[in-house]
Amino acid sequence: MLLIPCPWCGQRDEIEFRYGGAAHVEYPADPETVDDATWARYLFVRPNPKGPLAERWCHSQGCRRWFNIVRDTVTHQIMRSYRMEEAP
């Protein structure tokens, strides 16, 4: 089980959280003009690196706020925890 640092509550067990997948996925700026391939990429393709990954978590059993962490997908080490409005 991961020990996840919530930016508001500090370290808590993973079971208090909900996973939100990759962070910083941008909605296409002008959705009417993008082609099918670009739209499919936005909908279905997410980063899946072997190494550091910026991802969203929600502290659903705690403060109920969303935030981002950077976590290594091989070692599970969490390098950074930051609020949604903070830069990646």
Added chain:
Amino acid sequence: MSGSEHPDHLWRNPDPKRSYDVVIVGGGGHGLSTAYYLARNHGITNVAVLERGWLAGGNMARNTTVIRSNYLWDESAAIYEHSMKLWETLAEDLDYDILFSQRGVLNLTHSLHDTREAHRRVYANRLNGIDAEWLTPEEIKEFCPIVNLSPDLRYPVMGASLQRRGGIAKHDYVAWAFARQADAFGVDLVQNCEVTGFDLDGGRVTGVQTSRGPIAAGKVALCAAGHSTVLAAMVGLDLPIQSHPLQALVSELLEPALNCVVLSNAVHVYVSQAHKGELVMGAGIDPFISYAQRGSPHIIEYQLAAAVELFPIFSRAHVVRTWGGIVDVSPDASPIVGLTPIENLFVNCGWGTGGFKATPASGWVYAHTIARGEPHPLNAPFSLDRFARGALIDEHGAAAVAH
């Protein structure tokens, strides 16, 4: 296997040659069956299977071996049923006893929605010529007496669908059987050989870089399960795949108690009793992306709580071993098998939590795709471009529990 003597080896352990007609990346079940069918069905034998570790040390050796073909949509039913038919003669085809046992796969339902979905799937299966039945709780009692049918359960059992032709096989024997026959055809099974890059000439792949030197290839076929996106990224190809840990566990050896495979999507249990006697159970995936080859203990705890409630007779059994594999999950819980935008580069991935049952068919259709340069009718719907076309094959219902 014919004869009772142990052979010295089942396959050679060759050094890689400098060039092949086809290089398959990944020596799991799907890579090995692809090599076998390339040779057997298409006469292509100048082939190497390059494996980073040892043969079938990935998900092929880590799965819970549930085999069934009762998927909802026509496209899935067709490919998984083709696999089932291949399983039914595979031991003879490969001349190797793979302990394939069609003991029946029972899919329990615990809510009205579950029950309606199961009925829908039973009828859809029958329309596709796949055996499927609905069992009432009384009929479940008769078929599998140890299931707890008490109304006191947190989620009481309301019924079950049953595929009698479903069952299990011994996964390592399956891998060895394919490996042995591929080797006999002259295929090089090259172990400790990690692919680290690709050689491109314009939009065409011409070879691979490996930990054992460069290898030229007429065609390159990816078959790397949880590592598919890592390889695809080396040629700038994005795949809609997320890699998650999936765990399983076994008990000590017990007297025969469970005569079939039991799955429950709602409370997330899947269990069978292997030939030797151990209970084999699968847990769920961890929600997050990981390449760590292990999952979290609380996932196992959750799985066991549900299992013990459904099977009170298991409450004194001990967990002897747990392990994890990294599975390649696609957005629609269906595989991706076919061409890529890069000429002579092929992809086979996305089988996620349920690709063991597809081992023979996956190799069959992938070999056809590689040999002909165009998909077999059975894998044409499972192309990579289906996501841009919106032609998803949503099997979350039939694949929701990891098996």
